Amino acid sequence: MMLGKVTATLVSTVKHQTYAGRKILVVRPMDPDGTLRPGSVVAVDTVGAGEGDVVLVASEGRAAMEILGYDRRVPLRSVIVGIVDSIQSGSKEQA
Amino acid sequence: MKLGRILGKVWATAKDPKLNGLKLAILQPVDEADSPIGRELIAVDTIGVREGDLVYWVGGAEATFPFAERQIPSDVTIVGLVDRLDPSRK
Numbered sequence: 001m002m003l004g005k006v007t008a009t010l011v012s013t014v015k016h017q018t019y020a021g022r023k024i025l026v027v028r029p030m031d032p033d034g035t036l037r038p039g040s041v042v043a044v045d046t047v048g049a050g051e052g053d054v055v056l057v058a059s060e061g062r063a064a065m066e067i068l069g070y071d072r073r074v075p076l077r078s079v080i081v082g083i084v085d086s087i088q089s090g091s092k093e094q095a
Numbered sequence: 096m097k098l099g100r101i102l103g104k105v106w107a108t109a110k111d112p113k114l115n116g117l118k119l120a121i122l123q124p125v126d127e128a129d130s131p132i133g134r135e136l137i138a139v140d141t142i143g144v145r146e147g148d149l150v151y152w153v154g155g156a157e158a159t160f161p162f163a164e165r166q167i168p169s170d171v172t173i174v175g176l177v178d179r180l181d182p183s184r185k
Binding site for chain 2: 006007008009010011012013014015016018019024026028038039040041042043051052061064072073074075076077078
């Protein structure tokens with residue numbers, strides 16, 4: 001899973017039916033020390049994450065299928081699976 | 096999934112029969128600031144995009160699963176059109 005920070009909410013009307021009714025967020029990859037990395041991931045939220053939250057993103061199709069309850073493979077791979085409360089990295093800790 | 100900007104379309108008459116009937120688009124991967132990331136890709140278009148559209152797309156094995164009844168030989172498939180991005184206030 002990837003550590004990231006939610007930077008935006010994605011509003012989309014025309015989309016594949018797999019995404020219908022789901023909250024879609026844009027997540028920037030983040031180092032454990034809080035540094036944001038280049039690139040953006042579009043992920044479906046399953047845990048009630050919101051803008052500014054530090055989250056865990058799983059990017060694997062079969063994991064997405066299991067979490068979202070599909071009995072067949074779907075064109076969706078990135079899912080927010082957790083909201084991070086705190087990180088301890090080396091001697092540093094941040095909320 | 097990732098964001099991308101549609102730069103154009105591609106037509107190919109001679110192609111794998113499993114691609115028949117599918118539309119192909121030129122896709123530039125971008126970040127949320129619309130800055131290009133890497134090179135342009137050719138994507139299967141499942142939603143009917145137009146040049147200039149901001150979309151999100153899926154790569155890898157998941158790109159082969161847009162249809163319940165068949166798999167397609169694609170490694171990049173467009174799955175949604177972005178109306179807008181509401182930036183974080185925090």
